Each structure stands twice: as structure tokens, then as C-alpha cells.
Amino acid sequence: xxxxxxxxxxxxxxxxxxxxxxxxxxxxxxxxxxxxxxxxxxxxxxxxxxxxxxxxxxxxxxxxxxxxxxxxxxxxxxxxxxxxxxxxxxxxxxxxxxxxxxxxxxxxxxxxxxxxxxxxxxxxxxxxxxxxxxxxxxxxxxxxxxxxxxxxxxxxxxxxxxxxxxxxxxxxxxxxxxxxxxxxxxxxxxxxxxxxxxxxxxxxxxxxxxxxxxxxxxxxxxxxxxxxxxxxxxxxxxxxxxxxxxx
Numbered sequence: 486x487x488x489x490x491x492x493x494x495x496x497x498x499x500x501x502x503x504x505x506x507x508x509x510x511x512x513x514x515x516x517x518x519x520x521x522x523x524x525x526x527x528x529x530x531x532x533x534x535x536x537x538x539x540x541x542x543x544x545x546x547x548x549x550x551x552x553x554x555x556x557x558x559x560x561x562x563x564x565x566x567x568x569x570x571x572x573x574x575x576x577x578x579x580x581x582x583x584x585x586x587x588x589x590x591x592x593x594x595x596x597x598x599x600x601x602x603x604x605x606x607x608x609x610x611x612x613x614x615x616x617x618x619x620x621x622x623x624x625x626x627x628x629x630x631x632x633x634x635x636x637x638x639x640x641x642x643x644x645x646x647x648x649x650x651x652x653x654x655x656x657x658x659x660x661x662x663x664x665x666x667x668x669x670x671x672x673x674x675x676x677x678x679x680x681x682x683x684x685x686x687x688x689x690x691x692x693x694x695x696x697x698x699x700x701x702x703x704x705x706x707x708x709x710x711x712x713x714x715x716x717x718x719x720x721x722x723x724x725x726x727x728x729x730x731x732x
Contacts, residue, residue, distance in 0.1 A: 486569070486570045486658060486669075486671050487569070487570055487598050487600075487656050487658055487671070487672065487673040488514075488522065488569065488570075488599070489519060489520060489521055489598065489599040489716065489719075489729070490520045490593075490595045490596075490597065490599065490629075490673075491517065491518050491519070491520065491595060491596040491597050491598070491600040491618070491620075492516070492517055492520050492526060492527060492593075492594060492595050492596060493516035493518065493596055493724075494515065494516075494594060494596070494626060496508055496512070496513075496514070496527065496547060499527055499529070499594050499626075500547050501549055501680075501709070502594070502626060503529045503545070503547065503592065503594070503628070503681065504545065504681075505529060505545050505546060506544045506545045506546065506555065507544055507545070507546045508545070508546065508547035508548070509547075509548060509549075509715070512548070512549055512587065514526070514527060514549055515695060517722060518645050518716075518722055518723055518724055518726045518727060519716055519719060519721060519722045519726055520595075521552075521554065521710045521719040522552055522553045522565075522566050523551060523552060523553050523565065523566055523570060524551070525549040525551055525552075526549065526550060526551075526552050526593060526654070527547060527548075527549060527593070527594055527665075528547070528548060528549070528550045528591045528593055528631060528633060528654055529545065529546070529547055529591060529592040529593075529594065529628070529681075529685070530545070530546055530548070530589070530590070530591040530592075530633060530685060531543040531544065531545050531685040531686060531687060532534040532544070532546065532589075532687060533687075535668070537555070543678065543685075543687055543688075545685065548652075549689025550590075550591070550633055550652045550653055550654040551554075551565065551567050551651065551652070551654070552569060552652045552653070552654055553565030553566050553569050553630060553652055553653055553654075553655070554568040554569075554571070554581065554582070554585065554633070554634050554653045554655035555568070555634060555636040555651060555653045556568075556580070556581045556632060556634060557584070557635060557636055557637070559648045562563075562636060562638075562651055562653075564657045565653050565700070567583075568581060568653075568655055569655055569656065570655060570656050570657070570658045570659055570671075571586075571632060571655045571656070571657050571658070572657075572659075573657050573658065573674055573696060573699060574660045575694070576657055576686050576696075577692040577695075577696070582632055582655065582698075584634075585632035585633060585634045585649070585655075586632055586692065587690045588687050588690065589632055589633045589683055589687065589691070590630070590631070590632055590633075590635060590645065590685060590687075590695070591627070591631040591632065591633045591654060591685070592628040592629065592630070592676060592681065592684070592685065593629040593630075593654065593656060594626050594627070594628060594629075595621060595626070595627045595629050595673075596626065597618055597619055597621070597627070597727075598618075598619055598620075598629075598672075598702075599616050599617065599618055599619070599674060599712075599716055600616070600617055600619060600661075600668045600669035600672070600709075601614035601615065601616050601668075601669065602614065602615050602617060602668045602669065603615075607732070610708060614713065614714075614717070615711055615732070616711070616712050616713070616714060616716045616717060617668045617709045617710060617711055618709070618710055618712045618716075618727055619672075619707050619708070619709045620707065620708055621703035621706060621707060621708075622703065622707065622708050623700065623703070623706070627673075627675050627702045627703060627704065628675050628676045628677075628678075628681065629656050629657075629673045629674070629676070629702070630656070630657040630673070630674040630675060630676055630684070630698065630699050631654045631655060631656050632654060632655050632657070633652055633653065633654045634652070634653055634654075635650055635651070635652055636650070636651040636652075636653065637649060638650070640641075646662060656673050656701070657673065657674045657699065658671045658672060658673050659671070659672060659673075659674050659699070659701075660672075661722070662701060662705060666714075666724065667709065668709055672701070672702070673702060674699040674700065674701070674702075675699070675700060675701065675702040675703070676698060676699065676700070677700060677704070679692045680698040680700075683695075683698055684698050691715075710727065711730050711731075712726060712727060712729060712730060713725075713726065713728065713730055713731065713732050
């Protein structure tokens, strides 16, 4: 699975990298070296205005979404904490994800992600999980493959009230290979730039072709290094979490 990642780029830089038409200049997300489930994260997506009859071409947006997908049919949003990942092998079939996979796909910019490997504490000898930071060898931004969904809050009476709608997302994962596979059996999938348009296009609904667009982050050219167990605590943040340690 992908349960934590790093996202530190400024929205201005992300808008340029992903050729975004619109981004909310008033929205601010602080750089995070320890993005955790239910955090707000930057996402790139394409959509037409609500109520549009299809005459307007979808606009590419950069906007914050909550990590942890809440299906539209969910009775309450807390289910999202368990929906942070969607397996590529079944994403087109699972009730929680299939509608979003068909029409609501997104990209989640990331500097890298964390995975944990079982081990022992060198001092106490007790079992512990050792975190690794996995990132592209060239340190370029990864475009993680994601889905997004709308959830209508029944407690808000006005349909056009922005508070009535919660937008959430999930990351698509696959079997891990190369550097990531030595640490954990699953890893996030990503898109190369030449596939952004096809992936984000909400009218493109061929599930086999869509899954064929997905690839390993950085084409598999990844580096994995052990880092401090401080990252295990979601309250810890800062660039020091990426400092390599000796095992």
C-alpha cells in the first residue's frame, strides 16, 4: 500500500508542470514531508462546470482534495480513512471505485513515498517497522495515479453551498518492483507526461486502455533509503524526515 508520501512543491510550480488552466490562488497547503490519510493534498483533474450540458470543454484544475476516497453512496465520510488505496487489479470492478475510475481520474503530485519493512530495533532487539523513503533517482515530481469522488453532506441543506460537497481521492497501487519491491510488496502507480491527457479526460472510459496507461513511478528508476522512525508519527514533519540513516 501507499500510506504516506511527500509533497513539497508550490502550487505555482505544480500548475506549470501539469499545464493547469485553473488553480485557486487563495488556497494554501503547506509543504508536507509526511502526508497522511485524511490530509488535504494537491490534485490535478479535468472536469466541466456542474450542470454543464457538455458544450464546454473540461478545464484542467489544480485543487486540494482530502486523501481517502468517500464513495457517493457512503452514509458518513469516516469510511474514507480506509479507502486511501485502490488496487489496479480490481479498481474497475469494486463498487467503491468503479464509477470514479470511469469518469473521475486525477494525478497526485509527489516527491516520493514511504514504505515500511519489518525488522528489529538494534538497541532493544524488539520487532519494529523500518521506514524507507522511495523517490525517483532524478528527484523529479511523480504524477501518482488517483481517483476522486464527490460526497454530499446531508447535514448541509443548501445544495449550492460549497460546504455541501466533500471531494476526496485515492491512490492506485500495484505489485512493487525494483527498489520499492525490496521494501514492500505494493507500490503506487504513476503516469508519464505523454499520458496525462488521456488519463484525465473524463470522456475516456475504456478500462483496459486506461489501465494500460499506468506505469511504475519514474519508469522504475527509483532509489530507496532508510530514514528515521520519526516518520511513523503523523505529527512529525519537516525535511529532516528524509535524512538517510545507517542501519
